[in-house]
Amino acid sequence: MTQTRARPLQIGRIGELVPRIDAPPKVKGEFAYASDLIVPGMLWGHTLRSPHAHANIRSVDISQALSMPGVHAVLTHDDVPGQKTFGLEFPDQPVLAIDRVLYYGEPVAIVAAEHPEQARRAAERIVVDYEPLAPVADMERATELEDLHPHKPTRGHGYREDDRPNVVRHMVIRHGDTEAAGDVSVEGVYDIGIQDQAFLGPESGLAVPDGEGGVDIHVATQWLHVDRAQVAPCLGLPLEQVRIHLAGVGGAFGGREDLSMQVHGALLALHTNRPVKIVYNREESFTGHVHRHPARIWCEHRATREGRLVNVRMRILLDGGAYASSSTAVASNAASFAVGPYETPNALIESTVVYSNNPPCGAMRGFGAVQTAFAAEAQMDKLAEALEIDPVELRLLNALKPGDVLPTGQVITGSLPIAETIRAAAALEPPPAEAFPRDPLRLPGGAGNTTRGEGVKRGVGFAVGFKNIAYSEGFDDFCAARVRLLADGSAEVHCAAAEVGQGVTGVILQVARTELGIEDVRLAPSQTATVGSAGSASASRMTWMAAGAVRDACRAVLEEQQRRPGEEIDLEQIYRHPRTTPLDPETGQITGERAHVAFAACAMKVVAEVDVELGLSRIVWIGAAQDVGKAINPQQVEGQIEGGTAQGLGLALMEEIQTRDGLITNASFTDYLIPTTLDMPPVESVLIEDPEPDAPYGVKGVGEPPTVVSTAAVAAALRAATGRALTRVPVKPDDICL
Amino acid sequence: MRITVRINGDEHQADCWEGESLLFALREKLGFPGSKNACEQGECGSCSVLLDGALVCACLVLAAQADGHDVTTVEGLAEGETLHAVQQAFVDAGAVQCGFCTPGLVVATADLLQRNASPSDDEIREALSGNLCRCTGYAKIFDAVRLAAGKA
Secondary structure: OEEEOOOOOOOOOOOOOOOOOOHHHHHHOOOOEHHHOOOOOOEEEEEEEOOOOOEEEEEEEOHHHHOOOOEEEEEOHHHOOOOOEEOOOOOOEEOOOOOEEOOOOOEEEEEEEOOHHHHHHHHHOOEEEEEEOOOOOOOOOOOOOOOOOOOOOOOOOOOOOOOOOOEEEEEEEEEOOOOOOOOEEEEEEEEEOEEOOOOOOOOEEEEEEOOOOOEEEEEOOOEHHHHHHHHHHHHOOOHHHEEEEEOEOOOOOOOOOOOOOHHHHHHHHHHHOOOEEEEOOHHHHHHHOOEEOOEEEEEEEEEOOOOOEEEEEEEEEEEEEOOOOOHHHHHHHHHHOOOOOEOOOEEEEEEEEEEOOOOOEOOOOOOOHHHHHHHHHHHHHHHHHHHOOOHHHHHHHHEOOOOOEOOOOOEOOOOOOHHHHHHHHHHOOOOOOOOOOOOHHHOOOHHHOOOOOOOEEEEEEEEEEEEEEOOOOOOOOEEEEEEEEOOOOOEEEEOOEOOOOOOHHHHHHHHHHHHHOOOOEEEOOOEOOOOOOOOOOOOOOHHHHHHHHHHHHHHHHHHHHHHOOOOOEEEEEEEEOOOOOOEOOOOOOEOOOOOOOEEEEEEEEEEEEEEOOOOEEEEEEEEEEEEOOOOOOHHHHHHHHHHHHHHHHHHHHOOOEOEEOOEEOOOOOOOOOOOOOOOOOOEEEEEEEOOOOOOHHHOOOOOOHHHHHHHHHHHHHHHHHHOOOOOEEOOOHHHHOO | OEEEEEEOOEEEEEEOOOOOEHHHHHHHHOOOOOOOOOOOOOOOOOOEEEEOOEEEEHHHOEHHHHOOOEEEOHHHOOEOOEOOHHHHHHHHHOOOOOOOOHHHHHHHHHHHHHHOOOOOHHHHHHHOOOOOOOOOOOHHHHHHHHHHOOOO
16 A cells, blocks of 8 residues: 655546646637537527426427527427436436526526527516415425425336335444444434535536437536437437437536436427527526535434444435436435444444435535435534544544445455544644734735634544445446557547536547557547447546546557558447446345445645634645555656545535525625635645556546545634534624624 | 627737627637636636736726726737746646646736746735635645745
8 A cells, every 4th residue: 555645747647647648628718518519500599497496387388489589499398309308316307497496596498599698588578377375395394294296206226115205215224233222322413405516617508409309419418328218218219329428518517417417408409490498597507407406414323432433323314306307326325324434233223315306416525425424424423522532542443444244244355444434534734823924815804804813713623424425225337448459550539428517538648559559549539320329427536437447448459459460440349337236125234245446545634724803714735545446647646635625625614505495595606705815725635546456457437535525624714713512504704793 | 789809919809799798708609618617706806917017806897997908818928839837837737637627826926927927925915816716725826826936
């Protein structure tokens, strides 16, 4: 096992520090994002959205809108030629609302016009007669109120029967003696607000009719092939007539796993026989994608007097909002990683995700583990305090290691250096406290100049988080790659892996150059027509999966070249990680060897200062140690740690979509705050390299662990500074004003 | 209405509706999509350009207001294939991930270094606080600014 800091190297093979191929066009403003696409004769699409969180639709009158200048089409659900609904897990979400709306911002009708402003104005002239209904807005009461989806969708494997209204998925993990008592017990209830991915590049795309009934959709997405699988049935077209092309993606973080404009753009393009571009504005973006689930988590941790966990009991309630999206998997992940990276002989974990009329929730970086890490790490600190044990020592005492058993019964077989990761983060020394007076920018309140140091208290927090890498619970998780070895000695790689900013295109080229032993390797554009599915750029899986697929394809073409020297070789290979199996619906126990293929962890130390007179905070310094398997590109790994940490810090301090009876009240960057340069402290990171035996080159995903842990670690530092329990994030000024 | 704007040294004309922002005109009518449309209300800095040498959010300027004025966009910084020092520093420091904030940050950094060739860390943080980035956590962006200022 090695600990490394990034170091400059040359050439561009695995483990070396290589500049990204997309960086020069991006710094020059030449990189084509989805919102930059322009073609001659193009129309602009616009979406009319529901102003209600819950309402029946009595009628929709499009006649005025159709007569507006520049308007070419106004479409409603009547114009959806194929399947009327779509969805990642279940097709429970209408392409366009049919006879009711279930959330604020739900698409009701779409318009295509010559100018975007004409399209917006025409949409305003669509007359929708709504009958507003009482919203199901409280997740704790959702299982007693009106059932929003009375025709329950078909459930997959591992689903427990639950006939209560609005239950999307309910699961229980029973591990050991679920009633086992300890010498001490600590309890707590924790709340997490709704976080938004807030990627900067708004949802955008361009749909181009091919003149033969099919359509090409250029879109910013995370998974091209699953978009196609959802879009084609709605259009009533065979898969081959729908081609998805990856347009430049301005960040994703889970928010582009679900469809946004894909079907709408294609409907308008096919209806008008013109290319149609749709670009959401920021307000629309807040309703145009799913969010991180808000949660309430009840915990009881029982331990021995020496500090060994005896029994962890947690009840997790997640609000999935109006449609299922990937809620079922989020609920399961939250349960799987609820305890954190600790060994416990007994556990009882219950996880429920419900439907409501709140904004739909789904995938966001960390995928259920962020919420539970906030709760479980607060509990570990409480336990340390009750036992008068150092919080880092308590974590080391219980740290998981290979050979240990998870609450699901899965034995850890791969790499999981939790203790080493904890020790490395604990060993990082923050800078000494800076004396007063100092520049206000380095005080809570910043340029507001609200203190000269009086009332400022300092605290140090520590937390650890872990989660799975790649897809779990028996999902057939694979990635295809195709390599063409040309007669001139160069090579071309095709892979539909979505470059969302994380740098997977660089990984693909590094692997291909390493395997083929040549420099001249090009990457073909990502699209559905020329290569099989890569799976999603999510679950911290893309580097692992694309590296596996490209490696296998390179090795296959080299082997074939031995048989056919001098000829062009073109082969596609599919890589699968070791198989996972579902959890038992009643016990939450594994039904095979493992439900998750591998794990990664991050430990973090945070120094905070709080002006307790005004409730203002400043994060001073963050030290992180992350279990990365093998760093394929150390500079990019550091970038993931720093960026992932910032998103968790945002949830701890400022980020929350606020709703009133299901209506979003802060859909703008004026009112939904994300960390700026003045909010982010220096992040010192250490990479723990302990190769994952089941992964190509020993890699692990690196995107999510820093986000999983940083909310918990920042909250811990604020608790240390203020002595307050701080059971809800984001922490508000009132919470830390003493 | 027809507007004439000198963009990156060359004169360009476009027919605009009076309500269009300079950002919309640059991106959709004048062929300069480098400035980005992340919030369109002056909160994120992704559309930062220089208007007669002053750093502005192009989304908050009407296209009509730029009539007869000079605009420098991110496309105007490089000399052919040779990147501007700030652009090169962003590449070398690993400051680019999704890159949607990058054009605005590059323009804002070039503006900062022109006013202050050797900014302190606090000055960098304050100068760039109007430019949101969601991917990097800003650390590599600070590295890039220091690199461009010859301090790294």
